[in-house]
Amino acid sequence: MMAVQAPPRHSRDGGLEMRSRCRVGVHLVWATKMRRPWLVEGLRPRVFEVLGGIAHRLHSSPIAIGGWVDHVHVYVMLSPQAPISGLVNALKAHSTTWVRQTHPRLLAFEWQRGYSAAGVDPRDDDALRTYIQNQEQIHRFRQSTNSTSIPNRNCVAVR
Numbered sequence: 001m002m003a004v005q006a007p008p009r010h011s012r013d014g015g016l017e018m019r020s021r022c023r024v025g026v027h028l029v030w031a032t033k034m035r036r037p038w039l040v041e042g043l044r045p046r047v048f049e050v051l052g053g054i055a056h057r058l059h060s061s062p063i064a065i066g067g068w069v070d071h072v073h074v075y076v077m078l079s080p081q082a083p084i085s086g087l088v089n090a091l092k093a094h095s096t097t098w099v100r101q102t103h104p105r106l107l108a109f110e111w112q113r114g115y116s117a118a119g120v121d122p123r124d125d126d127a128l129r130t131y132i133q134n135q136e137q138i139h140r141f142r143q144s145t146n147s148t149s150i151p152n153r154n155c156v157a158v159r
Contacts, residue, residue, distance in 0.1 A: 021130050022080040025063065028088060032108035037069035043103065044136075047095060049071070054094045058082050064128065066135040073132045075120065088115050092157060137146035 032038045039047060044067065051074055052062040059079035066073050074091065078084070092111045099109045120128055131138075 010097070019143075022078055024078045025075065025122070025125065026078055026084060027075050027118045027120050027132075028091075028115055029071060029072065030088070030092065030115035031071040031112045033112050035112075038099075038106060038109050039067060039069045041073070043099070043106075044069070046102075047099065047118055050095050050098045051158040052090055053092050058087055058090055060087055063125075064132040066132040068135050068139040073135060075132055084117050090116070 048065040048067070051065050051072065055062040055074070055076050058081075060082050061077040062074065063077060064073070064075040078087070082093070092115075094112060096109060100107050102111075
């Protein structure tokens with residue numbers, strides 16, 4: 001199959017207009033306020049879906065979203081129009097609103113103020129996907145063994 005490129009656009013001054021292209025993967029992590037275990041089993045997957053939808057609406061592509069009862073991991077390809085801080089603020093604000101409106105018993109739900117953001121080397125893509133998608137198993141293992149190590153499992157990332 002041959003790739004077809006759109007014709008170049010001309011700017012107002014007659015020159016060619018550049019289109020923004022961005023392929024920057026970022027691993028975001030933040031916790032619930034005071035690490036409270038708000039993200040219980042039934043709520044957790046819905047919050048992840050909501051976070052993915054918010055990222056899409058902001059023209060960023062969620063690659064993997066996971067977490068545990070007190071934190072989330074979001075691996076996303078950034079949009080050229082979305083600064084990291086703006087993306088994180090929107091993800092946290094809109095997901096908080098969704099949780100409070102959908103689950104009235106969780107009106108006190110909050111995310112912590114800060115977050116972690118790290119660029120992702122494309123060579124680490126599969127490992128990061130696997131790590132995020134297996135957060136539940138990793139944390140259950142850590143709880144059962146009172147350990148901080150990651151369980152040795154043959155995990156496959158789902159694309």
